[in-house]
Amino acid sequence: MTDIIRAGTPGTPGTPGTESLVCRLVDAELLVPTGVLGLYGRSGTYQDVADGIGAMVRRWGASLGARRLHLPPVLGRATFAHTNYLESFPDLMGSVHVFSGGNPEHKELLRRVESGGDWPALLEPADVVLASAACHGVYPLCTGVLPIEGRTFDVQSYCFRHEPSPQAARMQSFVMHEIAHVGTADGAWNHREEGLAHGLRMLSGLGLDMSAVPASDPFFGRVGAVLAAGQLDEELKMEGVTAIPGTQGMTAIMSANSHRDHFGVPFGIETAGGAVAHSACVAFGVDRIVVALLAVHGLDPASWPSGVRDQLGLAGSLA
Amino acid sequence: MTDIIRAGTPGTPGTPGTESLVCRLVDAELLVPTGVLGLYGRSGTYQDVADGIGAMVRRWGASLGARRLHLPPVLGRATFAHTNYLESFPDLMGSVHVFSGGNPEHKELLRRVESGGDWPALLEPADVVLASAACHGVYPLCTGVLPIEGRTFDVQSYCFRHEPSPQAARMQSFVMHEIAHVGTADGAWNHREEGLAHGLRMLSGLGLDMSAVPASDPFFGRVGAVLAAGQLDEELKMEGVTAIPGTQGMTAIMSANSHRDHFGVPFGIETAGGAVAHSACVAFGVDRIVVALLAVHGLDPASWPSGVRDQLGLAGSLA
Numbered sequence: 001m002t003d004i005i006r007a008g009t010p011g012t013p014g015t016p017g018t019e020s021l022v023c024r025l026v027d028a029e030l031l032v033p034t035g036v037l038g039l040y041g042r043s044g045t046y047q048d049v050a051d052g053i054g055a056m057v058r059r060w061g062a063s064l065g066a067r068r069l070h071l072p073p074v075l076g077r078a079t080f081a082h083t084n085y086l087e088s089f090p091d092l093m094g095s096v097h098v099f100s101g102g103n104p105e106h107k108e109l110l111r112r113v114e115s116g117g118d119w120p121a122l123l124e125p126a127d128v129v130l131a132s133a134a135c136h137g138v139y140p141l142c143t144g145v146l147p148i149e150g151r152t153f154d155v156q157s158y159c160f161r162h163e164p165s166p167q168a169a170r171m172q173s174f175v176m177h178e179i180a181h182v183g184t185a186d187g188a189w190n191h192r193e194e195g196l197a198h199g200l201r202m203l204s205g206l207g208l209d210m211s212a213v214p215a216s217d218p219f220f221g222r223v224g225a226v227l228a229a230g231q232l233d234e235e236l237k238m239e240g241v242t243a244i245p246g247t248q249g250m251t252a253i254m255s256a257n258s259h260r261d262h263f264g265v266p267f268g269i270e271t272a273g274g275a276v277a278h279s280a281c282v283a284f285g286v287d288r289i290v291v292a293l294l295a296v297h298g299l300d301p302a303s304w305p306s307g308v309r310d311q312l313g314l315a316g317s318l319a
Numbered sequence: 320m321t322d323i324i325r326a327g328t329p330g331t332p333g334t335p336g337t338e339s340l341v342c343r344l345v346d347a348e349l350l351v352p353t354g355v356l357g358l359y360g361r362s363g364t365y366q367d368v369a370d371g372i373g374a375m376v377r378r379w380g381a382s383l384g385a386r387r388l389h390l391p392p393v394l395g396r397a398t399f400a401h402t403n404y405l406e407s408f409p410d411l412m413g414s415v416h417v418f419s420g421g422n423p424e425h426k427e428l429l430r431r432v433e434s435g436g437d438w439p440a441l442l443e444p445a446d447v448v449l450a451s452a453a454c455h456g457v458y459p460l461c462t463g464v465l466p467i468e469g470r471t472f473d474v475q476s477y478c479f480r481h482e483p484s485p486q487a488a489r490m491q492s493f494v495m496h497e498i499a500h501v502g503t504a505d506g507a508w509n510h511r512e513e514g515l516a517h518g519l520r521m522l523s524g525l526g527l528d529m530s531a532v533p534a535s536d537p538f539f540g541r542v543g544a545v546l547a548a549g550q551l552d553e554e555l556k557m558e559g560v561t562a563i564p565g566t567q568g569m570t571a572i573m574s575a576n577s578h579r580d581h582f583g584v585p586f587g588i589e590t591a592g593g594a595v596a597h598s599a600c601v602a603f604g605v606d607r608i609v610v611a612l613l614a615v616h617g618l619d620p621a622s623w624p625s626g627v628r629d630q631l632g633l634a635g636s637l638a
Binding site (some may be wrong): 032034035036037040041042043044046047058067069070071072073074075076078079081086090091093095096097099100101102103106107109110113119120125126127128130137140141158160162164172173174220221222297 | 326351353354358359360361362363365366377385386387388389390391392393394395396397398400405406409410412413414415417418419420421422427428429432438439442444445446447449456459460461473477479481483491492493539541
């Protein structure tokens with residue numbers, strides 16, 4: 001089984017060892033290879049840790065009065081269009097296409113499948129795309145005038161980003177858990193600041209050595225470089241990074257983001273005071289956090305420090 | 320917010336009232352509309368019930384020594400090709416397409432987005448498709464010779480089926496939780512039979528009035544009608560059905576399926592005795608079960624019978 005991942009995950013040229021952690025996770029049967037780079041099944045043990053992180057984020061969300069939402073892994077295409085994701089990250093998105101033909105078209109589809117032809121060319125765009133970020137699904141729920149305190153969501157979903165990689169912490173399909181706030185400019189900025197501090201405390205408390213750094217999103221192309229520079233300049237995106245043993249450099253396992261009115265404008269969201277709403281999200285990369293914990297504390301969560309196990313609710317749950 | 324779902328979910332002609340349950344679930348904020356038929360966010364209360372069902376299935380799987388796997392909502396395209404799903408259910412599948420162009424192609428993409436043109440035509444098939452069934456991901460893990468006892472998996476994932484519908488129990492994106500067995504012909508058949516009995520007991524114990532009926536999959540087209548008749552004749556598919564108040568007819572909320580060598584052949588799976596492996600799965604439609612429980616016991620799980628709450632582990636979890 002590890003042959004699949006090993007065959008499928010050559011070390012990136014110039015960065016020896018990038019594949020070692022993922023192979024260790026596969027050998028320990030924590031991740032299960034699928035033959036696709038960056039796409040894994042999760043074992044029960046892995047999932048129990050992920051669930052523990054989810055519960056920690058949920059408790060924080062509850063303390064803020066957040067409305068809990070579990071969103072499916074696909075998003076309405078019309079909602080996606082409003083996010084302007086295609087402008088900035090066309091290379092990362094996934095569009096869902098479906099077959100709507102009859103018997104003759106099906107015959108042609110199967111002919112192409114059998115002959116190795118281009119059968120996906122016979123499909124049509126569905127009314128959904130893969131979710132790129134968990135919080136994209138909450139903005140259409142806010143269209144109109146907000147209550148005076150704004151709205152806060154505890155929202156999670158599987159997200160997809162098309163960036164095949166042999167690195168354990170860069171999956172194509174992964175769980176993102178966010179506490180997102182939509183409200184006034186000040187309210188959104190405060191949420192970002194307080195959320196960054198809270199997230200760093202929470203992850204440090206799990207034994208991870210965290211730092212906060214200004215960062216930029218991986219904007220696409222020539223125009224994107226300008227956008228990234230602006231984002232960095234204004235410190236709109238802060239990442240909580242840590243060193244994951246067995247991988248190169250620092251890895252972002254959470255981020256705290258000010259969107260300003262990026263979503264308020266297209267989704268028509270207004271504050272109680274009549275201004276265009278601002279938004280901010282504090283996003284936890286659940287899979288990256290699980291991978292970091294496994295790399296730092298060892299591949300057997302049963303032997304992790306009891307304080308870490310207690311916070312994750314693992315006491316007794318690992319048979 | 321309910322306007323979106325109400326606008327989007329007209330009653331199907333000739334079946335008045337099909338939309339009423341989903342509107343009640345939306346009004347109670349258990350399901351959150353997305354503007355796409357059959358695509359909903361789940362509230363925390365809804366998810367707690369779903370998690371309780373998951374834990375019940377998991378306990379059964381553990382008693383069978385099943386290997387627990389949480390699979391992502393997308394499946395490798397190569398694995399999908401081996402399932403022959405396109406032959407039987409082309410209309411239900413979802414293919415993922417991505418953008419792999421450079422700056423000039425991105426400019427054209429945005430030009431089409433802005434002019435309402437066919438931008439998805441500029442995308443290329445990714446190496447993943449949406450998962451159609453949770454168990455599809457386990458067969459490639461079995462390629463080769465099985466241990467003498469076969470292999471049993473507790474496997475779950477979000478699945479996608481392109482069948483937009485206003486019926487609460489027919490979602491496009493839903494969680495399927497399966498206990499799947501790959502082994503000898505007898506072993507697989509026994510798993511199907513015992514799993515059917517276990518599933519019916521489990522769901523009856525939650526206060527649902529269950530019946531077992533021979534059924535057929537929704538095979539596509541003219542050839543499909545023949546396949547469906549054969550499947551019914553041989554009772555390869557048994558469904559656990561129940562009446563969901565507020566919906567028409569009976570709804571399948573679980574199924575127990577004999578695949579014979581449908582997966583053993585293309586995935587090259589052999590029994591210890593050298594025969595082509597058979598497989599069987601017992602599949603729980605988690606979302607359909609949650610919807611059935613809400614329709615039967617009422618929209619507030621806090622007021623459900625204590626025996627049902629206890630089995631679902633809800634005592635104290637609903638704040």
